[in-house]
Amino acid sequence: MTGEVGNALRLSLAASPVDGQANDARIEFFAKLLKVPRSSVTIASGQTSRNKMVRVAGASADELHARIAT
Numbered sequence: 001m002t003g004e005v006g007n008a009l010r011l012s013l014a015a016s017p018v019d020g021q022a023n024d025a026r027i028e029f030f031a032k033l034l035k036v037p038r039s040s041v042t043i044a045s046g047q048t049s050r051n052k053m054v055r056v057a058g059a060s061a062d063e064l065h066a067r068i069a070t
Contacts, residue, residue: 008051009068023047030054034067 003010015025023043031038036056046052056064 023052026052026054030056034059034064 002012011026011029013022013025013029015022017023027038027041027043030036031041034041034056036058040057040059042055042057044053044055059067
């Protein structure tokens with residue numbers, strides 16, 4: 001994670017955007033960061049865009065913010 005922009009997190013990845021590799025890396029990163037199963041993390045919108053919305057199932061927004069802050 002390289003920072004925050006407003007309410008969004010800025011993330012830099014080394015994975016190539018080819019064949020969804022960058023999206024897979026993003027999902028893996030957030031699953032580990034938030035300590036949730038990989039299956040709980042999905043890209044809700046922006047599959048092919050630089051800006052993405054990531055959805056995490058099974059945790060409240062407050063819980064997720066607390067996990068990111070630690």
